[in-house]
Amino acid sequence: MLPTENGSTYSPPIPLSSLQRVSHLRLLEAESIHILREVASEFERPVMLYSIGKDSSVMLRLAQKAFFPGPIPFPLLHIDTGFKFQEMLAFRDAMARAVGAELLVWRNEPAIAAGTNPIVLDTKRCCGLLKTQALLDALKHYGFDAAFGGARRDEEKSRAKERIFSFRDGAGQWDPKNQRPELWNLYNSRVHPGESIRVFPLSNWTEMDVWQYIHEEEIPIVDLYFAKPRPMYVRGEALLPVEQAFVARLGEKPQMVRSRLRSLGCSPCTGAIRSDADTLPKIIGELLSFRSSERANRVIDHDQEGSMEIKKREGYF
Amino acid sequence: MACALTQPDLHDVGTDFSIDAFLEREREKDLLRFSTAGSVDDGKSTLIGRLLYDTQSVYDDQVLSIRGKGTAGPQLDFALLTDGLRAEREQGITIDVAYRYFSTPRRKFIIADTPGHEQYTRNMATGASTADAAIVLVDARKGVLPQSRRHAYIATLLGVRHIIVAVNKMDLVDYDAETFASIRSEFESFARYAAAESGHTPELHFIPVSALLGVNVVRVSDETPWYDGPALLELLESLPTTVGSEIAPFRLPIQHVIRPHQGFRGFAGQIASGTIRVGDPVTVLPSGRTSRVERIVTYDGDLDVAHAPLSVTLTLEDELDISRGDLLTLAGEETRVARRFAASLVWMDGRSLDASRRYLLKHTSQTVPAEVRLRHRVDLEQSIREPGRVLEMNTIGVAEIETRRPIALEQYRENRTLGAFVLIDAETNATAGAGMVREVLTDDASAVDARPVTALERATRWGHAGVVLRLKAPSSVANAFERALLKAGVFVVRPPDDDPTTPGVLAAAGALVLVAEEGGHSISLRIGSSRAESLIHGETTKAVASLLRLLRESNVLHHQERTR
Structure with missing residues (x-):
């Protein structure tokens, strides 16, 4: 019972019989599995973008479930910017082995060799080269006609308008004003040669759903999500992981801070948060108390109003 | 009056908070999907913003990013939270469906937030297709507008089980019970029409609200003592979701x-x-x-x-x-297996429905080629059926569908999955139409073949009626005109000049027969036996354009898309 402002009591409605109720996680799971199976059946050459983060971990588990007892019928693709945390790369290789999936890794080697980083360039151009360009090159190189991504609609405003099957033209670009209508669970997978579809099986999951599912299903995730003392450059409220030498300012010394990462990206652009949450229930408890969105500690979305939409138009996930 | 945003502690993370108890509660939660539709000033954004804000589903940085922006003055302009695309922010309108997520201690919710304008009917249908409930907003000062009717109709057509009529801005009519009752009765009479026309009967709920002041949104307010129903959120928390789907046939x-x-x-x-x-x-x-x-x-x-x-x-x-x-x-609970059925259609493509185009019908997990013939269109403004063979984007009609292979299907009202399909344009791959099976037709192919082909079937196939056109024009204009018709996909023939009987025979067979006579500098066109004669002057290009327009105006050609 919750007390209300005017002193009366708010009574929750009478529960329906348990037969008539399917928990939200089971429903989301069933829908995502349906999407994964549609893609595996309708496309010649699908691939799953595997970013090593919590959403990718959930997506990977759903793929295992969708095709059980068979293997996952498509490869995993990791776009490696060269700035991923070392722990992430080790985790990636171990997971791919554990689930028995083929793992492809693609790096924009010319850009990496040229010393591309978010301090030399701005974050927008750095992302453009190391993520978007690398992704488009990889999709083209392997001839993938469908690519799964772990993006969710609750992450960001332009993503809220994204389809589950998101059409991309021959250049891999998104046209938000010309999206295919998407009704019921009937997905239009028809493309002309060169065109492709990005598929988002977690579209309707929220950050809370993802954490609860990881907890219930005991899905392995990278240790960086759990709080422990870590060396950080402390700049006011911001904590910058000590991973790449160029991040440090002149004379700046790292401090040990009990902290964790709320979302995983490239180390120079992903801030950590002070936290004591070293278990999944604690992370979920912490999430309830948060007053800012998970991307707030990502540098990349803040550069410009609508920057996610611009990146997506160019071919970003 | 400033927007008083009070946040009840629905997720109270206090000292006695137990994460285990929370997770246990979460496991019990189910999921309800509802759609909303509305335009700039009917308070839809405010209502959604209030639901999100009052259930603590908006983060501080998201609120911070819209503070001081937009058109709502000192209040938060909630439209900025929901309008995610640049084009939408620039134009200040919702164009595309946006999905929003929030939860209460009892249930999780997905909102399909859709635009309310007529030109976005397809987006409304998209949002309604997966919704358990639809919120139709009515401005208490303005009553039931065409837009509210359109949204209610689409929600009904798409089989949404619960339609919640939120009579908003009640504060601006002094919470007048009479105003609410009259809107209710007007809406009920339209709902009866929508149910009869679409074959679906949703349950109606009416709630007087003020989204701006939070009246009857999260909790029932003292402002409306004459109202004895639940607040909007209470209703959303108690509506059944998947009831019946487990006891329905497998x-x-x-x-x-x-x-x-x-x-x-x-x-x-x-x-x-x-x-x-x-x-x-x-x-x-x-x-x-x-x-x-x-x-x-x-x-x-x-x-x-x-x-x-x-x-x-x-x-x-x-x-x-x-x-x-x-x-x-x-076994023993099989569905019908058929190739022919009648269906309601919502057209979604810039290219109008055209019986001569090839469509692929996607139904459950199969895709089959299909022929589509329109029976009639539905005019929502006048609540009438109207004849026609063309369905333009964002219009609704009823069509007869014939698939190349038999498919196992059911009426949409019996089973939303087995009765739904989309039509894909085989050439452009666009998702062209959304369909709901109304009636499975007898599938006796021999009976269909034995019937004589009717003039209507011919006209449907060719996109025009069979008719003789008598053109008096210079031969250059006649040639250019014939070429334009051919390019437009018209079944056009030009018999020898001195043949008196052939034109009539060809026209009866469905052709557009062009009988051209050399005519100096003037041009005249006589259509069939009617005297719809017109004199056209000018250069060849202009003359041909005028002739085509005349054909359309006289309803010989049914629509323009084919002439492009």
Whole structure:
């Protein structure tokens, strides 16, 4: 019972019989599995973008479930910017082995060799080269006609308008004003040669759903999500992981801070948060108390109003 | 008056907060989907903003990013939270469907937030297609506007079970009970029409609200003592979601055959309705072969029983030839298998419905070529049916569909999954139309073949009626005109000049017969036996354009798309 402002009591409605109720996680799971199976059946050459983060971990588990007892019928693709945390790369290789999936890794080697980083360039151009360009090159190189991504609609405003099957033209670009209508669970997978579809099986999951599912299903995730003392450059409220030498300012010394990462990206652009949450229930408890969105500690979305939409138009996930 | 935003502690993370108890509660939560539609000033954004804000579903940085922006003055302009695309922010309108998520201690919610303008009917239909409930906003000062009727109609047509009429801005009519009652009765009479026309009867709920002041949104307010129903959020928390789908007949469209090795053949799909147990006798459609369920296989271990909407994999006792697109039912509870049916259509493509174009019909997990012939259109403004063979983008009609292969299907009102389909333009791959099966038609192909082809069928096929056009014009204009018609896909023929009988015969066969006579510098066109004669002057290009316009105005050509 919750007390209300005017002193009366708010009574929750009478529960329906348990037969008539399917928990939200089971429903989301069933829908995502349906999407994964549609893609595996309708496309010649699908691939799953595997970013090593919590959403990718959930997506990977759903793929295992969708095709059980068979293997996952498509490869995993990791776009490696060269700035991923070392722990992430080790985790990636171990997971791919554990689930028995083929793992492809693609790096924009010319850009990496040229010393591309978010301090030399701005974050927008750095992302453009190391993520978007690398992704488009990889999709083209392997001839993938469908690519799964772990993006969710609750992450960001332009993503809220994204389809589950998101059409991309021959250049891999998104046209938000010309999206295919998407009704019921009937997905239009028809493309002309060169065109492709990005598929988002977690579209309707929220950050809370993802954490609860990881907890219930005991899905392995990278240790960086759990709080422990870590060396950080402390700049006011911001904590910058000590991973790449160029991040440090002149004379700046790292401090040990009990902290964790709320979302995983490239180390120079992903801030950590002070936290004591070293278990999944604690992370979920912490999430309830948060007053800012998970991307707030990502540098990349803040550069410009609508920057996610611009990146997506160019071919970003 | 400033927007008083008070946040009740629905997720009170206080000292006595127990994460285990929270997770236990979360496991019990189900999911309700609802759609909303509305335009700039009817308070839709404010209402959604209030639901999100009052249930603590908006983060501080998101609120911070819209503070001081937009058109709501010192108040938060909630539209900025929901309008995610640049074009929308620039134009200040919602164009595309946006999905929003929030939860209460009892339930999780997905909002499909859709635009309310007529030109975005397809977006409204998209949002309604998966919704358990729809909120139709009515401005208490303005009453039931065409836009509210349109949204209610689309929600009804798409089988949304609960329509919640939120009579908003009640504060601006001094919470007048009479105003509310008159809107209610007007809406009810339209709802009766929508139910009769669409074949679906949703349950109606009426709530007087002030989204701006939070009256009857999260809790029932003292401002409306004459109202004895629940607040909007209370209603949303108590509406049934998947009730009935487990006790409905079992339907499993096969999506994928899982064959890791010779000894295992699993049929994977998401149960559309009903319940299945190990040992149950099943029928495969359309083949009609039967077997029994051997195992219900999942990653988390075999199940004895599974029900909608779970995604499962079944193995059968017998080796049957089953592939993607087949439907599994319980033996004795089979659906109809047919090639012909009547369906409601919502057109979604810039290219109008055209009987001569090739369409692919996607139904459950199969895609089959289909022919589509429009029966009539529905004019929502006047609540009437109107004849026509063309369905433009964002219009609604009823069509007869014939698929190349038989498919297992049901009426949409009986089963939302087995009765729904989309039409894909085979050439452009655009998702062109959304359809809902109204009635399965007799599938006796021989009876259809034996009937004489009617003038209507010919006209439907060619996109125009058979008619003789008598043109008096210089031969250059006549040639250019014939070429333009040909390019437009018209079945145009030009018999020898001195033949008196052929034109009539060809016209009866459905052709557009062009009889041209050299005519100096003036041009005249006589259509059929009618005297719709017109004199046209000018250069060739202009003359041809005028002739085409004249054909359209006289309803010889049905629409313009084909002439591009």
